Amino acid sequence: MSSSADFSLGTVNTALTPQERFAEFMQARGKRITRQRQAIVDHVTTRHEHFDAEQLLADLRASAAGEGASRPTVYRTLNEMVEAGLLKKMVLDGRAVYEHDYGYPQHDHLYCTSCQRLIEFSSEELIALRNAVAATHQFRPQGHRLIISGICVDCRSKRSTSRHQDRV
Amino acid sequence: MSSSADFSLGTVNTALTPQERFAEFMQARGKRITRQRQAIVDHVTTRHEHFDAEQLLADLRASAAGEGASRPTVYRTLNEMVEAGLLKKMVLDGRAVYEHDYGYPQHDHLYCTSCQRLIEFSSEELIALRNAVAATHQFRPQGHRLIISGICVDCRSKRSTSRHQDRV
C-alpha cells in the first residue's frame, strides 16, 4: 500500500501512511489505538476493493488469529476512518460501500446493475464541468458523486445469466 | 416502455398526462385505480418540488377532506409511480427523495449540505462525457446520477446560521 502514488489528476500528497494518518487523527482527539481499531485499519489498507461493513466483519473474523472485532466496533471504526479521510463512503442499494480515499486520486464510478460491480474512472472534463455548473449557480462545490449505471462487459456477454436490472 | 421517444436532450414526448400514463400502466398489469392511489397521484402531480414519503404522507392527511392514505399505501404507490416512470427516486442522507420524471428533461443536481436544498441543472456535455466514458469501458449506460454537493448562495450569505456541513 502507501506507494507514493503520483497520478496526474487529483493527486494527493501522501506524506504519511494510512496507519500514520489514522494514528495522528485519533491522537489529536484523545482517542486510543486499540487492538481492534488497529486490526481493522490494517486489514482495510491491505485490500483495495470496495467493501461494506458486513464483508469487513466477516473477513476480519475469518482471517488470521483472533484479530476480530464486534459488529458495533467495526461500524464505529469505519466511521472514524471516514472522518479521518482514509475512506470514502457511498450508499448503494441501501447499504454503505467504502473505498480508499487517502492518497487516491479523485474518481467516479460505473455501476453494473447486474453484478453490482463498481468500475472506477476519472475525468478531468468532469471536474471542469462541475466547477462550471457550480459557478453558474454561485454554488461553492465541495465534492461530487457521479455514478453511471448500466451493464458491464462481462454481464453483456454472459447475458441472461442470473439476476437482471435492479434499481439505480 | 414503448412510446417511440425522439427527444433532442432529455425532453420527453408527453402524449399522455401523468394521470393517464399511470392509469395505462396500472391497467396493463391488472392493477386497480383506487381512491388512495388516485389521491396520491393527483397530489404529487400538483406539486413539483422534491419530496420524501413522510412529507407526502403528512401533506395528504393535512390537505383537503379525508383524501388520505396509510403509510404502507403511500410507500407502495410511490414505488408504483417510479415503476410507471412518473417519478424518479434518489437516496439522500438515508431516506428516499422523489422528483417528477415523466415529461421532464434529464437533469442532475447541486445539493446544499447546509440547507438540504436540491438545485437542478442539465448539461449536454455531461451526457456526452457519460457516453464516452461508458464506451471506453464497453459499458452499456442505462442512466446516471451526478450530485454536486456544497453550499448554495443563500447559505453562503447567511453563513454560520444554523446547521453546518453534513456528509456527502
Added chain:
DNA sequence: ATATATGCAAACCATTTGCAATCTA
C-alpha cells in the same frame, strides 16, 4: 489510575410485509 473502548443486547428508522377486512372492475 482513569478515561476511553469494547461487546452485548436492545433501540432506531425508513421501508416492507403478513393477513383479515374491504373495495374496485
Added chain:
DNA sequence: TAGATTGCAAATGGTTTGCATATAT
C-alpha cells in the same frame, strides 16, 4: 362476485446506542 387493495401491526435490515466490563495510556 372474485381478485386486488387497504391498513394495522409486526417484521426487516442496516446501523447506532446504553451500559457494564475490559483496556490503553
